[in-house]
Each structure stands twice: as C-alpha cells, then as structure tokens.
Amino acid sequence: MEDVQARHANPLVVDAGSGNAYLGFVVYELFLKDAGGGELLSIEGRPELTERAKGRAERLHFDRMRFQTAHIDQAEYPERIHVLMALHACDTATDDALVAAIKHGADHVAVVPCCQAEVAAQLKEKKAKPAGSMSLLFQHPWHRREFGSHLTNVIRALTLEAFGYQVTVTELTGWEHSLKNELILGRRVHRDNRRARLQLQALLAETGVQPRLTRLLGITPAGAAAGGAEPDAEPTPDAAPAPDATPASPPEP
Numbered sequence: 001m002e003d004v005q006a007r008h009a010n011p012l013v014v015d016a017g018s019g020n021a022y023l024g025f026v027v028y029e030l031f032l033k034d035a036g037g038g039e040l041l042s043i044e045g046r047p048e049l050t051e052r053a054k055g056r057a058e059r060l061h062f063d064r065m066r067f068q069t070a071h072i073d074q075a076e077y078p079e080r081i082h083v084l085m086a087l088h089a090c091d092t093a094t095d096d097a098l099v100a101a102i103k104h105g106a107d108h109v110a111v112v113p114c115c116q117a118e119v120a121a122q123l124k125e126k127k128a129k130p131a132g133s134m135s136l137l138f139q140h141p142w143h144r145r146e147f148g149s150h151l152t153n154v155i156r157a158l159t160l161e162a163f164g165y166q167v168t169v170t171e172l173t174g175w176e177h178s179l180k181n182e183l184i185l186g187r188r189v190h191r192d193n194r195r196a197r198l199q200l201q202a203l204l205a206e207t208g209v210q211p212r213l214t215r216l217l218g219i220t221p222a223g224a225a226a227g228g229a230e231p232d233a234e235p236t237p238d239a240a241p242a243p244d245a246t247p248a249s250p251p252e253p
C-alpha cells in the first residue's frame, strides 16, 4: 500500500471474494481513509454480503469504498488495478482473482488461497499422471488433496513470476489461527519473465495438470502448440533485473 500510495494519487485496491469485506475495511481504515485519494473495490458473489458491507461503509462514511456483487471472473474492473488482494477466495476463485490482477496490470498482488480441489481431481485422471515414482507422491486421496493444493500454489507463484512479478511465499499468521495460511505476495517488476514461463510450461508438461489459472491465461504445457514465451524487453527503472528475467516497463498509471 505504501508503495502504490507513493506512486499513485488515486490507487485502486481490489478485494476479490471479499465476503463481509472485513479486510477491505481494515485496509481502508489504515491506508485510504486519511489519504484523500484512492478507492477500494470489493467484489463478492453473494448479494446479501455486499449489501451488508455497503451499509456498514455508509455508516462509517468510508466514501471511497465500492461494492460489486459479481463473480470475480465476470466483474467489471476499471482498466487499471494497483493492488489486488484475495483472502480465502474459494477454490479456483483465487485463480480468477490472479487473472484479473495480471490482466489489469496490478502493481501488487496478495492472495491467501482457500481449499483447492481442481488439481487433485486432475491428478486422479490417468492422463495427468506423471511418469515414474513421482505419482507415488499422491497415490492416496489425502496426499492427492495436499499435493494438489501445493502444486496449485506452486503454479500460481510461477505464473505470477512468468508475468513479471517478484514473488514471496510466506505464512499469513500463526497456524493456531488458520490452516489456510499460505500468503503469496507478488510485486510487478517486469513485463514478463521468460525463464519462469518455460519452467511453468515444463512443470505443466511433467505433472500433466492444467489448472484454471493457466488455462485462462493461455499457458500451454511444454511441447504443446501455442502459448510460447514473450520476447525479451527493457527493465523497469525501479527494479534491478533478475538474472534470468526478461524485464520490461510496467503498465502506465
């Protein structure tokens, strides 16, 4: 928040899958209320939650909080998002949030994924089974769920890197508070990263999975047709280029 507020007079913060918008209220209170500029847009699929949060924002006079009842992948976003956050957006809703961030050039992304079932189901399919002893990692349903969830988040982090984000994966809070505790932070420093994209494509090919995130972004497994890496580009002024990245300018404010 401090970074985008230093660089943009009116940063747009999106909270995807906002529920009661508690996270949005905290961010607004801490960063936007007294800033004189900037908006927070909460996207939530359940209308009763949107209405309740809207009423609360009115009572608090949080005038630059906006609410939209919509599915994350169908919501109407302004052209430019500066920060996107998604706290426990269910299953593939986290993927939809990441797609919105990438497509709208978000400077910063912070997601804490929720439970994840899609990749575990793909691992169960014969065609998704990697060769060799790797499949032993997820023979049992319990392992498949855990491994599927882990693989999903590895792919999410790598996808962000492929689109030029510098990624940090860490824990959100103490384990006693939440088991859904993996915080994936991304800061956009390049337009794309060729090495990360190739690694991602190799991982998709080796594991045989194709999660929603990579499908929506058109990233194909290595060896498949289309979806090749973008050409190299120029570095951003504010970031040292990573040795294997293909740096480029971030989107316009």
Ligand SMILES: C[S@@+](CC[C@H](N)C(=O)[O-])C[C@H]1O[C@@H](n2cnc3c(N)ncnc32)[C@H](O)[C@@H]1O
Residues within 6 Å of the ligand: 016, 017, 018, 019, 020, 021, 022, 023, 043, 044, 045, 046, 049, 070, 071, 072, 073, 086, 087, 088, 089, 090, 093, 096, 114
């Ligand atoms: C576990 S709650 C988390 C709510 C909030 N982010 C928080 O941490 O308090 C997940 C919320 O995401 C919403 N949601 C799930 N999938 C969604 C989607 N595809 N589009 C919009 N909202 C979605 C649910 O309705 C629910 O309110």
